Amino acid sequence: xxxxxxxxxxxVAAACFVLSxxxxxxxxxxxxxxxxxxxxxxxxxxxTLVHFEIVDYRSIAVAIVAGVALGVPLGxxxxxxxxxxxxxxxxxxxxxxxxxxxxxxxxxxxxxISSTTMIALGLEVxxxxxxxxxxxIAAGKLQGIVRDRPWVFRGQNVVNLSxxxxxxxxxxLLVLDPGTPLAFPLVIAASLLFGVLLVIRIGGADMPTxxxxxxxxxxxxxxxxGFVLDSNLLIVAGALDGSSGLVLSIVMCxxxxxxxxxxxxxGFGVEQHAAGGVEQRPVHSVDPEETAFLLDAARSVVIxxxxxxxxxxxxxxxxxxSDALRVRGVDVKFAIHPVAGRMPGHMNVLLAEANVxxxxxxxxxxxxxxxxxxxxxxxxxxxxxxxxAAETDPASPIYGMPILEVGAAAAIVVVKRSMRSGFxxxxxxxxxxxxxxxxxxxxxxxxxxxxxxLSRLPVRTPVG
Amino acid sequence: MSDSLETxxxxxxxxxxxxxxxxxxxxxxxxxxxxxxxNALSAISIVGALILAGSGERTFAxxxxxxxxxxxxxxxxxGFLITDRMxxxxxxxxxxxxxxxxxx
Numbered sequence: 235x236x237x238x239x240x241x242x243x244x245x246v247a248a249a250c251f252v253l254s255x256x257x258x259x260x261x262x263x264x265x266x267x268x269x270x271x272x273x274x275x276x277x278x279x280x281x282t283l284v285h286f287e288i289v290d291y292r293s294i295a296v297a298i299v300a301g302v303a304l305g306v307p308l309g310x311x312x313x314x315x316x317x318x319x320x321x322x323x324x325x326x327x328x329x330x331x332x333x334x335x336x337x338x339x340x341x342x343x344x345x346x347i348s349s350t351t352m353i354a355l356g357l358e359v360x361x362x363x364x365x366x367x368x369x370x371i372a373a374g375k376l377q378g379i380v381r382d383r384p385w386v387f388r389g390q391n392v393v394n395l396s397x398x399x400x401x402x403x404x405x406x407l408l409v410l411d412p413g414t415p416l417a418f419p420l421v422i423a424a425s426l427l428f429g430v431l432l433v434i435r436i437g438g439a440d441m442p443t444x445x446x447x448x449x450x451x452x453x454x455x456x457x458x459x460g461f462v463l464d465s466n467l468l469i470v471a472g473a474l475d476g477s478s479g480l481v482l483s484i485v486m487c488x489x490x491x492x493x494x495x496x497x498x499x500x501g502f503g504v505e506q507h508a509a510g511g512v513e514q515r516p517v518h519s520v521d522p523e524e525t526a527f528l529l530d531a532a533r534s535v536v537i538x539x540x541x542x543x544x545x546x547x548x549x550x551x552x553x554x555x556s557d558a559l560r561v562r563g564v565d566v567k568f569a570i571h572p573v574a575g576r577m578p579g580h581m582n583v584l585l586a587e588a589n590v591x592x593x594x595x596x597x598x599x600x601x602x603x604x605x606x607x608x609x610x611x612x613x614x615x616x617x618x619x620x621x622x623a624a625e626t627d628p629a630s631p632i633y634g635m636p637i638l639e640v641g642a643a644a645a646i647v648v649v650k651r652s653m654r655s656g657f658x659x660x661x662x663x664x665x666x667x668x669x670x671x672x673x674x675x676x677x678x679x680x681x682x683x684x685x686x687x688l689s690r691l692p693v694r695t696p697v698g
Numbered sequence: 699m700s701d702s703l704e705t706x707x708x709x710x711x712x713x714x715x716x717x718x719x720x721x722x723x724x725x726x727x728x729x730x731x732x733x734x735x736x737n738a739l740s741a742i743s744i745v746g747a748l749i750l751a752g753s754g755e756r757t758f759a760x761x762x763x764x765x766x767x768x769x770x771x772x773x774x775x776x777g778f779l780i781t782d783r784m785x786x787x788x789x790x791x792x793x794x795x796x797x798x799x800x801x802x
Contacts (some may be wrong), residue, residue: 243768247742250741251742252716252720254735254739255717255720255721255724255732255735255736255739256720256723258724258728258731258732258735259720259723259724259725260725261727261728261785261788261790262717263743264728264731264785265782265785265786267735268735268778268781268782268785271735271778272752272778273772274725274737274739275738275741275742275778278742279744279745279748280743282745282748282749283745283748285738285749285781286716287749287752287753288749288752288753289752289753290746290751290752290753290754290756290760291752291759293751293752293761293763293764293767294748294751294752294764294767296763296764297751297765297767297768297771298767298768298771299769300768300771300773301767301769301772301774301775302775304768304776305772305774305775305776305777306775306776306779307775307777307779308772308775308779308780308784309775309776309778309779309780311779312780312782314784317730317780317784320734320776320780321701321730321733321734321737324737324773324776324777325737326734327741327769327770327772327773328737328740328741328743328769328770328773329764330765331741331743331744331747331765331766331767331769331770332766334747334763334765334766334769335746335762335763335764335766337749338750338758338759338762338763339750341758342755342759350703353744359714366750367747381762385710417743433779441765445733445757446733447738449733449736452737452740453736453760454738456742456743457710459705459743460710461706461710463745463746463749464702465745465746466705466709467742467744467745468742468743468746469706469707469709469710469713470713471739471740471742472740472742473709473710473713473714473716473722474713474716474720474736474739474740475717475719475736475737475739476716476717477713477714477715477716477717477718477721477739478717478721478732478733478736479733479736480718481717481718481721481722482721482729482732484735485726485729507800518762527711533784568773570726572726574773577729577730577733578726578729578730578732578733579726579727579729579730579732579733580727580730582726582727582728582729582788583731583784586784586787586788586789587784587787589787589789590791591789591791592727592788592789592790593791594791595727597726597727600791605714614737647708650764670760680783692722693749
C-alpha cells in the first residue's frame with residue numbers, strides 16, 4: 235500500500251509547495267500560501283513516517299520534540315528587529331541537516347558509490363558546510379556577537395579561492411575513487427573554513443546579498459541531497475529554495491549596481507574610509523521643534539527609512555509621526571530602497587510591525603518620480619541609498635547604484651546619530667545642500683520629540 | 699540509475715525555471731516573508747533525515763539523522779510560524795470592503 239501512496243503524497247506535497255510560492259506573490263493571498271506549504275509539509279512527513287524502511291521511531295520522536303521546543307520560541311518570540319539573524323540562523327540549520335545526511339550517506343555506502351552520486355554528494359556537503367559556518371558568522375555579525383566591520387587581509391582572495399579549490403579537488407578525487415582515505419573529512423573541513431572566510435569580509439550593508447546567497451546555497455544543497463537519495467520532492471523543493479535565494483541576490487546586486495564577484499571579493503569602502511578627507515564642512519543643524527514646524531507646514535512628506543531606523547528601533551515612533559501628520563492633512567508616503575536594512579524586505583516588515591499600511595510603502599521605481607512634487611523628505615537612518623554621488627561622481631565606490639532621488643524635493647531633513655559616513659565610507663553631498671537640515675540624535679528619541687512638538691501646534695483648518 | 703539521474707536533472711531544470719518565474723512575481727514588500735517561507739519549505743530535507751534516523755542500521759547514522767531531524771523540525775516550525783506572524787501584520791489602509799478583511 236505504502237508503495238503507491240508515498241509517491242502520491244510526495245507529488246501532492248510538491249504541488250503544495252509550488253502553490254505556496256505562487257500565493258505569496260500578493261499580501262492578500264500570502265497567508266493562504268503559508269497554510270498550503272504547511273499542508274504539503276505535513277503530508278510529506280506523514281507519508282515518510284509510515285514508510286517501511288523506518289523501524290525505529292524513538293530517536294525520531296526525541297528529535298522532533300526537541301525541534302518543536304526550539305522552533306516555537308524561534309517562530310513566535312523573536313522580535314521583528316531580530317528577523318535577519320533568525321533567518322541567517324535558519325539557513326545554518328537547514329544546511330546542517332543536509333550536510334549531516336550527506337555525511338551519513340557517504341559512510342554508509344562507501345566505497346560503493348557511483349561517480350554521479352558522488353558528484354551530487356560532494357556538492358551537497360560542500361554547499362551545506364560552507365552555508366553552515368557562513369550563516370553562523372552572518373548571524374553573529376547581525377546579532378553583534380561578531381565584529382560587523384569587514385575583516386580584510388592581504389591576499390584574501392587567493393587564500394579564499396585556494397580553500398574552495400582544495401575542497402573541490404578532493405571532491406574530484408572522491409568521484410574517481412570514493413575510497414580515497416581522508417579526502418571526505420578534508421572536503422568538509424575546507425568547506426567549513428571557506429564559509430567563515432567568505433562572510434568575515436562582508437560588512438553590514440552587504441548582508442542582504444550575502445543572506446540571499448546563503449539561502450540559495452542551502453536550497454541547492456537540499457536539491458543535491460534529492461539526487462543522492464533519488465527523491466524528486468527534495469529536488470523540487472531545493473530547486474525552488476535555491477532559485478529564490480539566487481533571484482533575491484540578483485535583485486540585491488542590481489539595487490547596488492554591483493556584481494556577485496564585487497560583493498564577495500571586493501573589500502568595500504574600508505580603504506576610502508581611512509583615506510577620507512578630514513575637512514570639516516558646515517551643515518545646517520535643526521532641532522525637533524523646528525522640524526515639527528517644517529513638517530506641519532508641508533503638504534506632502536516622504537519618509538525614507540534605513541538601517542538606522544531598525545538599529546534605533548524607531549519604527550513605532552516613525553509611525554506615530556506619520557499618523558500625526560496625516561491627521562493634519564499632510565500626505566505621507568514611505569520610500570523603500572531594496573537594500574535598505576540588513577535583509578531583503580527588512581524595512582517593509584518593520585513598518586508593517588509598527589502598523590503602517592502597506593499601500594503607503596513605495597519602492598524605488600514608484601517614488602522617484604514624486605520627489606520633485608514633495609515638500610519635505612525625512613531621511614531616518616539611511617545614508618548610501620540617498621547619496622547623490624551614485625549619480626554624479628564616477629570616482630565614487632557607489633557610482634551607478636540606483637538611489638532614492640530625494641535631492642529633488644523642496645526640503646530635506648536627515649535624522650542621523652552623527653556625521654559619520656555610511657557603510658560605503660563615502661561622504662554624502664546631500665547633507666551639505668542648502669536645503670538639507672540635519673536633525674542629530676537617536677532616531678527613536680528625536681522623532682518622539684518631533685511628535686511631541688507637533689502635538690503642541692494648533693491643527694490647521696484644512697483650506698477648502 | 700542513469701535513467702533516474704536524467705529524470706532528476708530534468709526535474710531540477712524545470713523546478714529551477716518555475717522557481718525563477720514564481721519568485722520574480724513576489725513584490726519587494728514580501729521579500730522577508732518569502733525568505734522565511736522558502737527556508738521552511740526547503741526543510742523538506744527532513745524526509746531524508748527521517749529515513750536515516752529510523753533505519754536502525756548503524757548508530758552513527760541514527761545519531762546524525764536525529765540531529766538532522768531536529769534541525770529540520772526547528773526550521774519547519776519556526777519558519778512557518780514567523781512567516782505567518784509577519785504576514786498577519788501586513789494590512790492595507792482601507793480594507794476596501796472586501797469579503798475577507800483579515801486585518802485588525
